[in-house]
Amino acid sequence: MTNSPSPVVAVTNLSVDYHERRRWVNVVKNVSFWIEPGETLGLAGESGSGKTTTAYSLFAYRRPGSRIQSGTVEFEGEDLLALDEGRLRRLRGSRISMVPQNPSSSLTPSMRVGHQVVEVLEAHGVASNKREGETRTFELFDEVGLPQPRAMFQRYPHQLSGGQQQRVVIALALACRPTLLVLDEPTTALDVTTQARILRLLARLREEHGMAMLYVTHNLGVLAQICDRVAVMYAGELVETAPTAELFAHPRHPYTRGLIAAVPRLKEPPGAEVQLRGLLRRDELPPGCRFAPRCDFADPKCFTLPQKLTPAGDPYAVACWLWEDIASGRRTVAESSAGAA
Amino acid sequence: MRYVLRLVLPRVLLAIITLVVVSATIFWAVELLPGDAATRLLGQGATAERVTAMREVLKLDQPPLQRYVGWLSGFVRGDWGESLVSALPSSIASAGGRQSRPVADLVLPRLSNTMILAAAALILYVPLSLILGLVTAIYRDRKLVSWLSALVLVGTAIPEFVIGIVLLLVFSVTLQWFPPLSLIDDAQSFTQLLSMLVLPAVTLTLAMTAYAVRMMQTSVMAVMESDYVRLATLKGLSRRRVIWRHVLPNAIGPALRVTVLNLAWLIGGVVLVEVIFSFPGLGRQLIDSIKLLDTPVIEAIAMILAAVYIIANLGADLIAGFLNPRLRTG
Numbered sequence: 001m002t003n004s005p006s007p008v009v010a011v012t013n014l015s016v017d018y019h020e021r022r023r024w025v026n027v028v029k030n031v032s033f034w035i036e037p038g039e040t041l042g043l044a045g046e047s048g049s050g051k052t053t054t055a056y057s058l059f060a061y062r063r064p065g066s067r068i069q070s071g072t073v074e075f076e077g078e079d080l081l082a083l084d085e086g087r088l089r090r091l092r093g094s095r096i097s098m099v100p101q102n103p104s105s106s107l108t109p110s111m112r113v114g115h116q117v118v119e120v121l122e123a124h125g126v127a128s129n130k131r132e133g134e135t136r137t138f139e140l141f142d143e144v145g146l147p148q149p150r151a152m153f154q155r156y157p158h159q160l161s162g163g164q165q166q167r168v169v170i171a172l173a174l175a176c177r178p179t180l181l182v183l184d185e186p187t188t189a190l191d192v193t194t195q196a197r198i199l200r201l202l203a204r205l206r207e208e209h210g211m212a213m214l215y216v217t218h219n220l221g222v223l224a225q226i227c228d229r230v231a232v233m234y235a236g237e238l239v240e241t242a243p244t245a246e247l248f249a250h251p252r253h254p255y256t257r258g259l260i261a262a263v264p265r266l267k268e269p270p271g272a273e274v275q276l277r278g279l280l281r282r283d284e285l286p287p288g289c290r291f292a293p294r295c296d297f298a299d300p301k302c303f304t305l306p307q308k309l310t311p312a313g314d315p316y317a318v319a320c321w322l323w324e325d326i327a328s329g330r331r332t333v334a335e336s337s338a339g340a341a
Numbered sequence: 342m343r344y345v346l347r348l349v350l351p352r353v354l355l356a357i358i359t360l361v362v363v364s365a366t367i368f369w370a371v372e373l374l375p376g377d378a379a380t381r382l383l384g385q386g387a388t389a390e391r392v393t394a395m396r397e398v399l400k401l402d403q404p405p406l407q408r409y410v411g412w413l414s415g416f417v418r419g420d421w422g423e424s425l426v427s428a429l430p431s432s433i434a435s436a437g438g439r440q441s442r443p444v445a446d447l448v449l450p451r452l453s454n455t456m457i458l459a460a461a462a463l464i465l466y467v468p469l470s471l472i473l474g475l476v477t478a479i480y481r482d483r484k485l486v487s488w489l490s491a492l493v494l495v496g497t498a499i500p501e502f503v504i505g506i507v508l509l510l511v512f513s514v515t516l517q518w519f520p521p522l523s524l525i526d527d528a529q530s531f532t533q534l535l536s537m538l539v540l541p542a543v544t545l546t547l548a549m550t551a552y553a554v555r556m557m558q559t560s561v562m563a564v565m566e567s568d569y570v571r572l573a574t575l576k577g578l579s580r581r582r583v584i585w586r587h588v589l590p591n592a593i594g595p596a597l598r599v600t601v602l603n604l605a606w607l608i609g610g611v612v613l614v615e616v617i618f619s620f621p622g623l624g625r626q627l628i629d630s631i632k633l634l635d636t637p638v639i640e641a642i643a644m645i646l647a648a649v650y651i652i653a654n655l656g657a658d659l660i661a662g663f664l665n666p667r668l669r670t671g
Contacts, residue, residue: 061574089578092574098572107572108569110591
């Protein structure tokens, strides 16, 4: 699958189910991807596409009521899904760390933020005593651009602004110098200016530490700014991966085309953007291509023919058997399926 | 220090205002009891002069507002008035030489008995419910724990008088481990006192624990599913540290609040349990006094119970406040 130097993490055929109303519902299906050292992979998709679940599986973390049905998550050569709790604990927060979606609910309300950083340093033996932990925390706070690190140390989460909270969480994630940083919509809960500052900070930190990142978001603008490569997810499956520039210039999968076309542009009047037809309905997925019910190009065969991510002209990989016809313009919007919406 | 004042002062003021409102309500409610205390005391056959004389002695001739203010200011100063019926029946008959007994003398020993009972129940109940709640929440995947949770749920539905009667039948009547009557005044030694306390205290504890365990369980489970506990886990902290430093401090606030609020329930529970076990406490005194229409005693006990209720609420608020940095630091 990969011809590059050994990847930091390689996910192979990952499938995850959730327990819902007394039955198991598949949320991630046969997902495979890898991230190279220092590389930033963007994971894009609508809410409910399984991107957050995929992100958490990099920690071998199962959310309550979920099970990892199959697959491997190889991190630096070890399958995380086969490790025991103790080994996992040593990796989590030190070699792989998380910047979650909502900074305000991700910091423990009863604990001073400084101590929340110190405990990570202590848990992984980076700091051997309290004084060392504190000094290191001040440095980390300074590094992520928190003003007056010493004063910040004593604050409780609710006394910080959203941007400051996210900086604390980033300091936490960086504390043990991880090789892989997983970011789950890290700027979605923030206002636009704060979002831009946090993105600049992340770009700078990546530059300085050379860590690999998985950046999960539904915001294509953010992806374009920070990612080397993008993987697009739909209804639990990867539908396309490509380097960011290529993906935005010539998306190949109908879903990616729809996503990119749906971004409002300043030059066009409002409402001119193309809208993706319909909604993601998890309970009505066809056995074939999961996007078929919403696809403008769909053929009756699409509904029954399962699609797999396959090379589609370097550097693309696409899960659509019609991609060539669509790209060349031989296949246009199918009238029959357009009427079915 | 300033935040302590800001947290405590308004709540204390509110508690005092509530107590005043409650005192007025109690006073009017007792006034509404059928009949005039003087006629009640002297019986239906008393002459009009004797009734008038008695009304003067009892200050019933004064306007109600004046009597209320007099009663309340007396109550605050510790002068709770005199019992109407505690004196011997023969001496009541002669209105002038009535041998009266201060309400305080009657009520205070009963109050201390009730406090001993409530304290015993609390000592069992607070740790028991917090620990059970925590354990059942953490190990909820295990079979044994789900049975325990089910048991707790059933326990919530059983009223205290049923528990009390069952315990009484099993442990006092059948097994004869504990005395069926708690004549605490006759207790010779500490062990004797303890054996009298066991059944009533256990009854109260069982009745309260079920509910509190559930509250603690819910609270712990909500916190365990929070984003910050997930992040703490992903930080690579040990499970023990996650539970002690991230789950417990945030789960115990709401649970402890409910636990302390249960004190208020304890007040009601105590009345029933004291009657079942003939425990000479406030609750039984209240029932006895209502039967005899001994208004000053009813008023005093009602005020004490209301005060305990309000103080328990205040305590619950303050505990929640001190545990929550958001309230503590503003």
